[in-house]
Amino acid sequence: MKLVELKYLESYIQYRLDSYFKPKSKKVEPKMPPYAKWAIYVPEEIKKANLSNEEKILLLLAICPHIDSSLLDCVIQAMLESTGDFPQLGGIRGKNFRGFLPTGQTALFLLAGDDFKKKQQIYKFFEPEHFFEKCHILWIEEAPEGEPKMSGKLVLSDDYEDLMLLGRMGKPKFSMKFPAELIATEMEWNDLVLNDETMSQVLELQTWVTHGDTLLNDWGMGKKIKPGYRALFHGPPGTGKTLTANLLGKYTGKQVYRIDLSMVVSKFIGETEKNLSNLLAKAEKTGNILFGDECDALFGKRTSVRDAHDKYANQEVSYLLQRIENYQGLVILASNLKSNIDEAFVRRFQSIIHFPLPKAAERLQLWKNAFPSKVRLHADIDLGKIAQKYELSGAEIMNVVQYACLCALNDNKKTIHPSYITRGVLREFQKSGRIMR
Structure with missing residues (x-):
């Protein structure tokens, strides 16, 4: 019929x-x-x-x-x-x-x-x-x-x-039309170790995601402020920026999509704007969180105009500033260095959150949380001394723990020996070109 x-x-x-x-x-x-x-x-x-x-x-x-x-x-x-x-x-x-x-x-x-x-x-x-x-x-x-x-x-x-x-919108699928992949985590807020100031700012973001619609629509602020919310996470690699974005989505019922910058940025004039516009238009319909990691390449500083390429590059950045500012959901952009982001863009963020390397007390908490419950630590292991001695990020600590656990499995043991941790720390220092003392 x-x-x-x-x-x-x-x-x-x-x-x-x-x-x-x-x-x-x-x-x-x-x-x-x-x-x-x-x-x-x-x-x-x-x-x-x-x-x-x-x-x-x-x-x-x-x-x-x-x-x-x-x-x-x-x-x-x-x-x-x-x-x-x-x-x-x-x-x-x-x-x-x-x-x-x-x-x-x-x-x-x-x-x-x-x-x-x-x-x-x-x-x-x-x-x-x-x-x-x-x-x-x-x-x-x-x-x-x-x-x-x-x-x-x-x-x-x-x-x-x-x-x-x-009667419902389907989940966006990763493609050239939507160059962003769905990311998630099984970790909890307790697994995220941040200093009090950073954590306080992160919880402010959670409040906006939870109550943003009420503020804009029911309280009438939509006539006075721009829609959406833009946050910049900056700090060294491995300090919890991606995990934080994941947890914000998990605890607010939103999905988190990580932008694939390699598919957004194009060498052809005008294509980057088109790619980003398509991505944002589709993401806006879902109300989900967009996360751009290592966004320096996309939102870097504008340069002085020396040739046509510089002119179009600057136009590209200007367009991106405007389009992101009008996005109606939460956009989180992450950078290793805040100084790499164009100043005109920095002014458009409602929140700029610094993720510093963890201090000794925070590193100790990370070490305690990192080991699986089925392994034992050798009596000679003093996590307090390890945390004090080695300045490592949260991601680096997890790499060391993973390496130590694999060593134990290879030796058919359930006990983590000091040598496993020492070798794991040495590997992390070598990867970043640091000297282990």
């Missing part, structure tokens, strides 16, 4: 074709069924947008091939059999999908016909300021160079396809 809304779309297309080819038929335009009768899920933001009938038809036209692959072909082909080819109707065939795929030209014909003023109104549905573009719902795919803009395919976003068909 055909869905009520698609039955309407079929009737409307038939009405438009008859009006064009049989102007004397005087058929009555069918009435748009209310949302309450639609079988597909209509998101609240679409209901609140008070779309016109033309905009609703455009939405149905975009989703139709995803629900009923033969509908458009059947109603259009029946007319073309008696009238012949009709290029004004537009439409293309896909690579895998062989049915009729509507284009901007299809929308123009169905919604405006030969009325030029109406066509101008339809064009506005695809402008950046329109609701469809702002919410990344649907758009016209870029047409081949030299061809009319409206010959491009009408595209419904993957997010809204999932939302309208399933």
